[in-house]
Amino acid sequence: MTKNEIETLTFKSRINIQVRMTDIDPLGHVNNGIYFSYYDTGRLNYWKQLGEDISWEAIDKVIVHLKCDFIESILFNDSIRVETKVTEIGNKSFKMMQRIVDNNTGRLKSTCLSILSGCDRQNNVSIPIPEQFRKRVGDFENNPDYHHNSL
Numbered sequence: 001m002t003k004n005e006i007e008t009l010t011f012k013s014r015i016n017i018q019v020r021m022t023d024i025d026p027l028g029h030v031n032n033g034i035y036f037s038y039y040d041t042g043r044l045n046y047w048k049q050l051g052e053d054i055s056w057e058a059i060d061k062v063i064v065h066l067k068c069d070f071i072e073s074i075l076f077n078d079s080i081r082v083e084t085k086v087t088e089i090g091n092k093s094f095k096m097m098q099r100i101v102d103n104n105t106g107r108l109k110s111t112c113l114s115i116l117s118g119c120d121r122q123n124n125v126s127i128p129i130p131e132q133f134r135k136r137v138g139d140f141e142n143n144p145d146y147h148h149n150s151l
Helices: 003-008 032-050 131-141
Strands: 013-017 061-070 080-089 093-102 108-120
Touching (some): 003 108, 032 061, 032 080, 080 131
Antiparallel strands (some): 013 080, 080 093, 093 108
8 A cells, every 4th residue: 555545544443652762762763673562552452442352362363464664753752643454354364554643743654564364373374364353343444344255
């Protein structure tokens, strides 16, 4: 997706992020590795909003691909939020789009595309995305196509 396409998406899941002193690198901005921690916080918030079980024993989805674009630096005094949405669901994987936005200016700071796969932890193999998860995402995103494998 292009920056313009990402800027036009509607994100129902939002969480404010506190920039910590330890997030800042010697150049005075948030270190690029920290962005992934911010995106993890956004994904966790999304799961909670869906009512997903967040226990380690219940995890049945794993990240198999990440692509992050750094658009503007995040500085220590910036007020930011992470916005998260599911954009596609296939048979065994789904895509999440996330963005970091400045709360004061509305400017886009970064974007992240994640691809997650259903996972059978015991056998270490991919599995279909559970129907219950599809329904929760479809209801949350107001997209009934997610209720079944339409991709």
